[in-house]
Amino acid sequence: MSKRSLALRVGGAAGDGVSSTAESFAKISARSGLHTWTYSSYQSVIRGGHVWTQVRGGLDPLLSHGDDPDVVLCLNQQTMDVHQADVPEGGAIIYDVDSVKPDPTKIRKNVRLIGIALRKKAQTLSPNALMRNTVALGAAVQLFDMDFRHVESAFKDIWGDKKPEVAQQNLQAAKLGASAVVEMGGSLHLGLAYTNEAKYLMTGNEALCLGALAAGVKFLAQYPMTPASSILHWFASHGPKYGVVVKQVEDELSAMNMAVGAGFAGVRSMTATSGGGFSLMVEAIGQAGMTETPLVAVLVQRSGPSTGLPTKTEQGDLNLALGAGQGDWPRAILAPRHPEECFSLTAQAFNLAEIYQTPVIVISDLYLGEGFRTVEKLDFNVPIVRGMMAADGGTAKDFRRYQITESGVSPRALPGTKGFQFIGATDEHMENGELISDVLAGLPEFVEERRKMHEKRMRKLDGLRKDTPRPEIWGPKNADLTVILWGSTWGAAHEAILQVEEREGVKANTLEFPTIFPFHVEETLQLLRGVKQSLAVEGNYTGQFARLLRAETGYKPDHFYGRYDGEPFASRDIADKIVEVVA
Amino acid sequence: MKMEFEMDTYKSEIKPTWCPGCGDFAVLRALQTAIHALQLEPWNILIVSGIGCSSNLPHFLSTYGFHAIHGRALPVAEGAKLANPDLNVIVTGGDGDGYGIGVGHFIHAMRRNFDITYVVMNNQIYGLTTGQASPTSEKGMKTKSTPIEGVIENPIDPISLALASGATYVARTFSGDVKTMAELVKGGIEHKGFALIDCLSPCVTYNKVNTYDFFRERVYDLAKEGHDPTDMKAAFAKAMEWPAVQRERIPLGLFYRNKDLPTYEDLEISLRKGSPVRQSLGVEDPDELMAEFL
Incomplete structure (x- = not known):
């Protein structure tokens, strides 16, 4: 043969x-x-x-x-x-x-x-x-x-x-x-x-850039950091033709804050970095959550901790993305598995960010971001939904930027729109943007006001949960083992499952999560009902996703296979692990 | 002359929460006077601030505002200006916000020569956190964080820093003279390029050294002494007088102005298509774009 x-x-x-x-x-x-x-x-x-x-x-x-x-x-x-x-x-x-x-x-x-x-x-x-x-x-x-x-x-x-x-x-x-x-x-x-x-050949980072462009991104601020730098490079050469302002700035603090400013002013705005840079961005991304400013933050992971292995892959920044910023604020975290999803999930991230007026994090990794893959022709005809705007039907007189609503989403106004002036504030504020923090905090009426405002923001998670991709099972039903995974581990795991079936007749499948947060608890529990035995596979030491899964559903994977030596998962190793566990 | 916008148009319903006698009242008044004199449309002004007593300022005006996190007002403002260059972008804040935690952004914003006006209420102390040393506190000053022998660092000199970093409009004013302050702020807004207006704005609660009287006894007007604001060397020489060399004579007024340099927005390639906020979204030629990858 x-x-x-x-x-x-x-x-x-x-x-x-x-x-x-x-x-x-x-x-x-x-x-x-x-x-x-x-x-x-x-x-x-x-x-x-x-x-x-x-x-x-x-x-x-x-x-x-x-x-x-x-x-x-x-x-x-x-x-x-x-x-x-x-x-x-x-x-x-x-x-x-x-x-x-x-x-x-x-x-x-x-x-x-x-x-x-x-x-x-x-x-x-x-x-x-x-x-x-x-x-x-x-x-x-x-x-x-x-x-x-x-x-x-x-x-x-x-x-x-x-x-x-x-x-x-x-x-x-x-x-x-x-x-x-x-x-x-x-x-x-x-x-x-x-x-x-x-065939079309591109890196995950390039596919992500194309997804952002298809969604109408107009602003990218970034500080160079492997393995996210190629996003800056691609946009620096291609952005101007499409009217995208592309800036290498003084640090990641500035990158995220500029993205916030651009998002506030009304363009589709993004930044990209790796774990070290993202660590510097956490206060400012929380600012976007508090001021209800849309933006997309791309986190292309590499081996940590600290400077770690700059040129090596890992999935160790999930906790960072989940916990970025002080206090609770609504966020969505999407994890593409392959270049096609780098494209589609990034495009979707811009819609979610504007519909829910909050930051959306796209979390990828070096293996996916920098590796070349052939892809089918990408469909640029992606929907563009810009969310609720106050000027569309609302009157300036009744306008309250942070109006408490059932969905948690309030009418948004862009600077330059006559009559809708307001202050976006990082301090806790009332519906009209006025501060609660300095002379009103603690007064009984404003204890209540703060509670309502906080709940309003957090209610956006319900909508985000509805609008984000659900977890999926891949492979045969009634498998003897289910591999639980997220992100770029997808490929090696699928290949491993095909190998063990051919080699050993072992029936395995996967449970995978294109959306990390908000967590799809009901759907996950439903899918877990069919799982006989599970093996969580992820590129970190502590099982960051497995812990999230347990926290959200109470389900503890039976086995864990973590890789944190800097190398991507090899299908051979996952196959051996599957055989070991099933035997 | 009948003006479209009255002075009160620019005032919000929110009353300032500053201590009685705070120098920031004068800065608020000067800013309001300047935008009134220029008859700017309130909806086309965006005032961005950071954190600190002075950073509450945007709430007291009726323009658009963004009350950012500590030290990051400038990059937020830069992002907004690049997204919509038609906005009049003004940044307000204090010495801790701009010359301390945010000093990196301060330097980079100036070297870019953004068309942004930066009004700093410099009280040489941390007020909102109840009286610690600031980056402009004088050497030897006793504060809550330097209670035994006082500050041992040299103060930041924002004027020299601005000149060295490429700001194209550099002025210092004092809250004891609102009229001149308003004129200098107005000049800064009119100026095409980065304008720094360092406002000596006494903190009546926590700074018992640099008081209104302290300044009244020491300030003098650069213009009256024949200073030429187009002469950068002379500007540096004047900037070096205080606080670097002595503390008896403090120059006020316009140190430097250069009208001939392009702004960042002028040089930015992507803005040649017009304001990004008004551009259509999406890609018209996906096949051409995809062909690069074939």
Whole structure:
């Protein structure tokens, strides 16, 4: 039987061109018609160290970046040392024969050693040998029998019309690598039938940006922080065309406060960061909750605590999102599982923020945010609902910005609207915005007023609960085990469940939560009734979601599998865990 | 001349909660006088403040207002201004709010030269938290938080800081002279660019050193001494007089003004399409956008 998927792992030191080589290959894979999925393991360093990226392509939709790569492309000795044992039978290792040495005792049988004079060949085209990774890329494309016109088009994308000669040189370099492979026995003959119908390829962060744009975002303020920075970069280059004001500001305090100001003034407004930056934003996001100002806050998690592992993934900031800001204020927390949801949930977040006039947090992670995935064509025709505006039918005379209503939502007025002036205050206030805090607090009438105002705000959670996506079961009914998960863990868990069914005949399914908060208690209890045994899988030590589940429903998952070493979940490991638990 | 908006139009129904004699009454009056003189439409003014006695000011006027968290009035105002540049955005607050907890934002807002007017009620003490040292408290001043030997830090000098940071309208006034204060605030609002008006606004309850009398004995008018506000070097020299060098003569008035520099809004690429708050939402060319990812 011929293979249905392939995987290439590119490794080297930072500065060797690992990510550009891998990104080019990901493009070539997507243009060959393969579903594509990448994972980059990199470090907090600009030059040196060890970085690698795995690109997996498949004829069928993928659920993870896969396990062992068919081909490892070594740009230095360390890559050989670290990865040579991972290549399975029938695979190959590409390396520079003049500077990298394989260790035959570590390499599995029937693995082809493709030692090419990468540097020397690159030097025939340009003296600085910059294109040695391109020579290697050409070799990989040849090993996988892919169509070389995709190499040409990928290079055209990178160097474009500005530097056609560079694109041409790189194509020549790639061809040198390909010829070397032909001389050394030709391709791996994996037998993948490429359709050569290009698929859309993007990162979770890019999909999130597109979702925000589709929803009509007009303001983004951000401070650079891995792994959220690519959101700032994408908007900085694309935002102006769509009238989006994009600002890199002095710190995350400013980013969140500017987003609040822009939301108050009436545009769809957002900020994005990772855990460290979000920690700085918590007072200001509470301010938005108190002043009933809409905004969307994106939290792309990385390994904590503190500076932690800046380039590694984790799901450890759920408690931070749930508890951000002093006091109680209504919030929604949405957790996309894949790029399509980065798009759709972000677009929905803007509607929820304006309908309920409160912040909505979209919580993602490095693995989802930075990894490339192929996606179906995104539908930009998303509904745009801007919520209750005082000027639509209301009169200035009767206008009370914080009017106590059954839904908790009050008529909103934007600065510039004649006659509807009011003060949005972070102190506790009355229906008209006047403060309760300084000379009225504690007077019996205002004890009551404060209680009513607080309840009004918190009632918005009822509406948010109704309007947010419900928890879902995926997989067979009457499963022996249910994997409980949220966010990017989705893919590896699905793949694991398919594996255990095929390998061991074990029937497992998942219970997953695109909405973290407000918690869908009734629906969850309903779904839990069919659960025989459960395993909570999440990327943190304490089981932050499992604890929330228990707090909201009283249900304690039977088993917990947490990962907090910086690496994403591998389907193999989840599968082993499922088998262990069921046995 | 018949004016469309009476002075009272700008007043809200809420009475100030400041102590009798507080310098902030004068600042409120000066601000109200300035926006009245300019006949600004109340609904096109947004006054943003932080936290502190002085930050309650927006409640006492009939404009739009945002009473933000401590120290963050400027970034809130910057976000609002970028979302709707047609608004007249004024920021009010105290020395603790702007020169202490919010000093980072203060510097960055000035270097951007936003078209925002920042009115700081500087009383050199923390009033609302009942009398601790502030970033502008004089060296040696005894306060609740410095009861034994007094403040040992040097005070922040907002005027020098503003000049160094790129503010294009820099003035200092005193609550003992509402008329001049109103003129300088009016000048700040009219100015296209970042205007800082540092108002020496005595706290009659917690600051027994920097009183009305203290200032009356020491202040002098820069204009009367022939200071040229277009000369940045001269402005720095005047700024350095107090509190850095001595405390006997305190210059008041317009230190510096530069009318020739573009504002942040002028330079912001996305504002060339007009006010973002008035733009249509969504994407008209999704296929073109998606093609980038193919």
